[in-house]
Amino acid sequence: EAxxxxxxxxxxxxxxxxxxxxxxxxxxxxxxxxxxQDPGLGLRQIYYSMNVEVTDKGDVPEGYKVSRKEKxxxxxxxxxxxxxxxxxxxxxxxxxxxxxxxxxxxxxRLTVV
Amino acid sequence: DAKTTQPNSMxxxxxEPVHLPCNHSTISGTDYIHxxxxxxxxxxxYVIHGLTSNVNNRMASLAIAEDRKSSTxxxxxxxxxxxxxxxxxLYGGSQGxxxxxKGTKLSVKP
Numbered sequence: 001e002a003x004x005x006x007x008x009x010x011x012x013x014x015x016x017x018x019x020x021x022x023x024x025x026x027x028x029x030x031x032x033x034x035x036x037q038d039p040g041l042g043l044r045q046i047y048y049s050m051n052v053e054v055t056d057k058g059d060v061p062e063g064y065k066v067s068r069k070e071k072x073x074x075x076x077x078x079x080x081x082x083x084x085x086x087x088x089x090x091x092x093x094x095x096x097x098x099x100x101x102x103x104x105x106x107x108x109r110l111t112v113v
Numbered sequence: 114d115a116k117t118t119q120p121n122s123m124x125x126x127x128x129e130p131v132h133l134p135c136n137h138s139t140i141s142g143t144d145y146i147h148x149x150x151x152x153x154x155x156x157x158x159y160v161i162h163g164l165t166s167n168v169n170n171r172m173a174s175l176a177i178a179e180d181r182k183s184s185t186x187x188x189x190x191x192x193x194x195x196x197x198x199x200x201x202x203l204y205g206g207s208q209g210x211x212x213x214x215k216g217t218k219l220s221v222k223p
Binding site for chain 2: 031033035042043045048050058090092094095096097098099101102103104105106107
């Protein structure tokens with residue numbers, strides 16, 4: 001089954017404790033992207049990648065890192081989480097051509113205390 | 114970047130058709146028109162997409178203007194479960210990044 005898998009689904013952590021949210025897709029998609037969603041602010045892009053070793057900043061990259069060492073995985077790294085990174089995070093993947101639909105993960109609800 | 118323009122909100126009555134418009138006057142010839150929706154407290158969900166011809170699937174229909182500068186998402190019989198934010202996005206071609214705008218918040222009245 002074609003899918004994007006995010007882990008964990010829920011996470012409560014403390015300020016400054018490094019964490020990684022994983023995102024994996026099984027469709028050999030070139031494009032992957034991370035978004036955060038906060039009440040009233042819609043989906044804002046954090047980082048995206050158009051292929052292995054190719055990543056670029058979205059609208060709100062501060063405080064986040066990503067890597068794309070393999071095509072299937074696109075982890076989101078918070079080196080020193082802060083309370084303002086408390087949010088709902090979504091990962092997406094797609095072919096670059098736009099000919100096919102994009103797929104989204106189920107979301108990760110992160111709370112930083 | 115080519116952008117899309119959608120109304121901020123629309124209302125519909127249950128079991129009536131809904132036409133959600135989207136303008137994209139700077140679309141390039143290879144940009145696909147994608148529609149996604151997001152129900153409250155859930156992740157984005159694919160609805161439909163197309164390039165030039167009108168498209169139908171079990172969820173909706175997509176009507177694309179002949180000049181491709183606008184499109185309309187048609188929900189044939191709105192249900193309460195269709196209440197969501199609907200996003201019209203240009204992707205592929207000249208748009209190599211999947212960017213969400215503000216979308217249209219659809220309310221469905223019983």
